Amino acid sequence: MGSARIAVLISGRGRNLQALIDACADGRIDGHIGVVVSSRADALGLARAQAAGIDTAVLSPRDHADRAAYDAALGALLDRYAPNIVALAGFMRILTPAFVGRYRGRMLNIHPSLLPRHPGLDTHRRALLAGDTEHGATVHFVTEQLDGGPRIIQGKLTVRPEDTPDSLAERVMHDIELKIYPQAVAWLARDELRMIDDRVWFRGRWLDAPLALDALDETFK
Numbered sequence: 324m325g326s327a328r329i330a331v332l333i334s335g336r337g338r339n340l341q342a343l344i345d346a347c348a349d350g351r352i353d354g355h356i357g358v359v360v361s362s363r364a365d366a367l368g369l370a371r372a373q374a375a376g377i378d379t380a381v382l383s384p385r386d387h388a389d390r391a392a393y394d395a396a397l398g399a400l401l402d403r404y405a406p407n408i409v410a411l412a413g414f415m416r417i418l419t420p421a422f423v424g425r426y427r428g429r430m431l432n433i434h435p436s437l438l439p440r441h442p443g444l445d446t447h448r449r450a451l452l453a454g455d456t457e458h459g460a461t462v463h464f465v466t467e468q469l470d471g472g473p474r475i476i477q478g479k480l481t482v483r484p485e486d487t488p489d490s491l492a493e494r495v496m497h498d499i500e501l502k503i504y505p506q507a508v509a510w511l512a513r514d515e516l517r518m519i520d521d522r523v524w525f526r527g528r529w530l531d532a533p534l535a536l537d538a539l540d541e542t543f544k
C-alpha cells in the first residue's frame with residue numbers, strides 16, 4: 324500500500340487516536356494521519372490532533388437531515404484526503420451500509436469487549452453484570468453489522484473481584500486497546516492484513532480466530 328494515508332474518526336477523549344498519532348510519528352505505522360473528524364465539537368481528541376499538526380473537522384449530526392446525509396457529507400470530506408485506511412476510534416455513530424461499502428476492507432474499529440460478547444455500549448458494566456471472568460478489547464474490520472465484522476486481534480484480561488466498570492475500562496484501555504489498535508493499523512498499512520470475502524487474511528494465512536496479545540510485534544508490546 325506504500326505509506327498509508329489514514330483518516331481517524333472520533334467522538335471523545337482520543338486516547339486511541341493518540342496511540343495512532345504516536346505510532347505514525349515514530350515509524351511503527353508506515354503512514355500518516357491526514358485528517359481527524361469528530362462528531363462532537365467538544366471532543367478532547369481534537370486538541371490532540373491539532374497539537375500534532377493534523378487537519379481536523381467537526382461534523383455534527385444535528386447539522387444533517389438524516390444518517391444518509393451525514394454519511395454523504397463525511398464521505399465528501401474524507402474524499403479530499405483520499406485515505407486508504409479509515410480508523411474508527413471511539414466514533415459514536417452507526418454508519419450507513421453505503422458508507423461502509425466505500426471503505427470495505429480499509430476501515431477498522433476498536434471495541435472494548437471480547438466480541439462477539441457485548442456489542443454496543445456500556446460494555447464494562449455489562450461484562451461485570453454477566454459475571455464474565457475474562458474481558459478485553461477487539462479490533463475488527465467494519466462491515467454492515469454493528470461491531471460484527473471479522474475480528475483481527477483481541478486482548479484479554481482476567482476480571483478481578485474488586486473491579487468496577489471504571490477500573491475495567493481503565494485496564495482495558497491501557498493494557499489492551501492502546502497496544503492492539505496501532506498494531507492492527509500498522510499491519511494493514513504494511514498490507515500484511517486484508518479482508519477477503521469477510522474473512523481475515525494475515526501474513527499469508529486465513530485466521531480462524533482473532534490473533535491474541537502474544538502476536539504483537541515486539542515494538543507494540
Ligand code: GRF
Nearest residue numbers: 335336337338339413433435
Ligand atoms: C474506547 O474504549 C474505544 O474502544 C471505544 O470508545 C472508547 C474511546 O476512547 N470504541 P478514546 O476516545 O480513544 O479515549
